[in-house]
Amino acid sequence: MRVALFVTCFNDTLFPGTGRAVLTVLERLGHTVDFPPEQTCCGQMHFNTGYRPEAASLAARFARVFAGYDAVVTPSASCAGMVRDGYPLLAERHGDGVDEQRIADIVPRVHEFTAFLTDVLGVTDVGARFPHRVIYHPTCHSLRGLRLGDRPLSLLRAVRDIDLVELPGADSCCGFGGTFAVKNAETSGAMLADKTAEVRATGADVLCAADNSCLMHIGGGLSRQGSRVRTMHLAEILAATERGAS
Amino acid sequence: MTAPTDRGVVWLGSPTFPDAARTALLDTQLRANLKRATTTIRAKRHAAATELDDWEALRDSAAAIKRRTARHLGRYLVQLEQTVTAAGGIVHWAGDAAEANRIVTDLIRETGETEVVKVKSMVTQEIGLNEHLLDAGITAYETDLAELIVQLGDDRPSHILVPAIHRNRTEIRDIFAAEMGRWGRPAPEDLTDDPAELAEAARQHLRHKFLTAKVAVSGANFAVADTGTLVVVESEGNGRMCLTLPETLITVMGVEKVVPTWSDLEVFLQLLPRSATGERMNPYTSTWTGITDGDGPSRFHLVLLDNGRTDTLADTVGREALACIRCSACLNVCPVFERTGGHAYGSVYPGPIGAVLTPQLAGIDRAATLPFASTLCGACYDACPVKIDIPALLAHLRAGVVESERARRRLPTAEAMTMTAAATVLGSPALFDAAQKAGSLGSRAIARDGRIGRLPGPLRGWSATRDTPALPAESFRSWWRKNRDSDR
Ligand code: SF4
Numbered sequence: 001m002r003v004a005l006f007v008t009c010f011n012d013t014l015f016p017g018t019g020r021a022v023l024t025v026l027e028r029l030g031h032t033v034d035f036p037p038e039q040t041c042c043g044q045m046h047f048n049t050g051y052r053p054e055a056a057s058l059a060a061r062f063a064r065v066f067a068g069y070d071a072v073v074t075p076s077a078s079c080a081g082m083v084r085d086g087y088p089l090l091a092e093r094h095g096d097g098v099d100e101q102r103i104a105d106i107v108p109r110v111h112e113f114t115a116f117l118t119d120v121l122g123v124t125d126v127g128a129r130f131p132h133r134v135i136y137h138p139t140c141h142s143l144r145g146l147r148l149g150d151r152p153l154s155l156l157r158a159v160r161d162i163d164l165v166e167l168p169g170a171d172s173c174c175g176f177g178g179t180f181a182v183k184n185a186e187t188s189g190a191m192l193a194d195k196t197a198e199v200r201a202t203g204a205d206v207l208c209a210a211d212n213s214c215l216m217h218i219g220g221g222l223s224r225q226g227s228r229v230r231t232m233h234l235a236e237i238l239a240a241t242e243r244g245a246s
Numbered sequence: 247m248t249a250p251t252d253r254g255v256v257w258l259g260s261p262t263f264p265d266a267a268r269t270a271l272l273d274t275q276l277r278a279n280l281k282r283a284t285t286t287i288r289a290k291r292h293a294a295a296t297e298l299d300d301w302e303a304l305r306d307s308a309a310a311i312k313r314r315t316a317r318h319l320g321r322y323l324v325q326l327e328q329t330v331t332a333a334g335g336i337v338h339w340a341g342d343a344a345e346a347n348r349i350v351t352d353l354i355r356e357t358g359e360t361e362v363v364k365v366k367s368m369v370t371q372e373i374g375l376n377e378h379l380l381d382a383g384i385t386a387y388e389t390d391l392a393e394l395i396v397q398l399g400d401d402r403p404s405h406i407l408v409p410a411i412h413r414n415r416t417e418i419r420d421i422f423a424a425e426m427g428r429w430g431r432p433a434p435e436d437l438t439d440d441p442a443e444l445a446e447a448a449r450q451h452l453r454h455k456f457l458t459a460k461v462a463v464s465g466a467n468f469a470v471a472d473t474g475t476l477v478v479v480e481s482e483g484n485g486r487m488c489l490t491l492p493e494t495l496i497t498v499m500g501v502e503k504v505v506p507t508w509s510d511l512e513v514f515l516q517l518l519p520r521s522a523t524g525e526r527m528n529p530y531t532s533t534w535t536g537i538t539d540g541d542g543p544s545r546f547h548l549v550l551l552d553n554g555r556t557d558t559l560a561d562t563v564g565r566e567a568l569a570c571i572r573c574s575a576c577l578n579v580c581p582v583f584e585r586t587g588g589h590a591y592g593s594v595y596p597g598p599i600g601a602v603l604t605p606q607l608a609g610i611d612r613a614a615t616l617p618f619a620s621t622l623c624g625a626c627y628d629a630c631p632v633k634i635d636i637p638a639l640l641a642h643l644r645a646g647v648v649e650s651e652r653a654r655r656r657l658p659t660a661e662a663m664t665m666t667a668a669a670t671v672l673g674s675p676a677l678f679d680a681a682q683k684a685g686s687l688g689s690r691a692i693a694r695d696g697r698i699g700r701l702p703g704p705l706r707g708w709s710a711t712r713d714t715p716a717l718p719a720e721s722f723r724s725w726w727r728k729n730r731d732s733d734r
Contacts, residue, residue: 007723009672009678012682012721012722012723013682013717013721013722014717014718015718016725019722019726020725035722035723035726035730037675037723037727038675039675040672040678041672045668046665046669047641048644049644049648049661049665050617050641050644050646050647050648051662051669052645052648054666054669057669058669058673086641089638140621140622140624141624144623144624144625144628145624172581172623172625173581173621173623173625175581175621176621177620177621177623178621178622179618180618180620180622181708181712182704182705182708183264184267184582185708186264187264187582187586188621188708189707189710189711190271191581191582191585192712193711216714216715217712220714221712223712223713224699224711224712
């Protein structure tokens, strides 16, 4: 199986550790992972903000760059969702420059990282050890978009020495919503305030999720409030071993 | 989409959503009222939906019926006109709000009456009927309890099912005490904020209206094409009074409310109450077919309203919004609505459905901030009994807003310039790499402990309550280049 990492432009730029963690986990499981350097962005921000032609050319680039791979793995539920739900629409509506067949070929090969582990590789125990109190926030795109359900939690439950506690009100949105947090910053902030209060009340050391964008939002709030709760992509927990985090 | 003329729907002069929301967020009383109300109704809806084994199958059926009806809407409407007419009703067609208002005013004038009672109806709010009637010297009395609170308080509805959801009982007591006397029977002097007392005061106030009114105006939840039957679903029984006691009944209905057959109601009458109030069945379901001698009104008029609906139908994506049965589940589960309340949407239709329906009915330039009033979290889609993919519609309408801006302006907006620049950078790995390096240097220069605090300009709102991480020294791609590429 030829596996490629789609790290996402966001992680590439802001959270390179998440990309390295995905490599660590997949390589530990015996897979070789390639990083095609021509990759950039899936087009989600443009698509969700209404800039469809721009999103369409980024989609075309994505389909071209990843064309030869059996599986494209990405540590972002929202980018995986963009490919799955947005690309067919873009192919249908912005035909020029977007190769419909190529899009149709690539869509089913793109996997969100946790779903790739549980559904494609069929593993839940990836050999991790992480002796901390952890809460998991199911981001909206993991929960209601990709319907990841229990998959991320099943991976976390298999981590040695983890103290996994429940986050109350976990299924409510943190208020990020991409450009929503800029265009409607105050409304977004009101949602964030409720989320950070729930997070802090759990007494957890680490908040994890399957998407760094929401984590950056919640983490940005926690940091401003002076909270000591750390935010970490779930992949980084799965990459951690007895010898400490990768 | 061309800018339509007088369609109502939006409240003229309303601020944009972000501005209105900012004001609403400061109202702690409003936030508390909304939080309490939405939390209760969410739990009830969830319980009522999940207790049915075939809930998902019901949703699928409802979605299929609504979409099929929309595809053949013209046919079912003509059939409805025939069946209603055959049953003794008179059907009128109204292209827009102004025409519907004119028709209803003329019909009331023909009766010689100057007062009418009303059944709660969204569509008459949409066309601004009460205000129009008032200008024509006709007083319309709202008889739904929450609608009465809104009318007495000279207020606007903030929710499609519970128009006074923004009020708590103390506020309601004060409105009743101060205003009932001006509209009819005053509230008792010693009225308290006990819910039973408030309901009794409303009952006494309204009773006289029901017994004297000769004309009623209603909306409709459904109209059955094959039988000509109209359906109104409600909780209080006040609608039933209006629908049965007066001599003349005028029903205004959006054309999308038609369903093909009587048996289709089986699906909707299960979904609607469970989604709306979290009840297995609503207390009152009134159905009537034309007129019946010696039973109920002796004159029945049905006004079929377009008001932007056929334009909406022409958009094969956007038309999904016409499947809405106005249950309000999407409002109740929406985290944005919960914080801002309904008035911030500046429209008769607030919340998620309002954000997709308003721009389509009123014209996208009249509600350009509404499609952006959502995080696309998807809670609405999951709750919607007719499976309207509201997040997908929002994204679709956002593209419409951007296109409309691009067509109207000679110079691009700051946002459009940023987006174009971003697309150029992301279109080239070399430019992207260079931008990452520049961003890393720049952001680390202004960061402290790897975090950036308050920022000016468009990021001011964001950075007021959130720190932003500085870009790390090394992007993933440069790490890969150094550590992995050379191995190969
Ligand atoms: S869009 Fe769906 S959930 Fe919202 S009011 Fe309409 S039917 Fe109900």
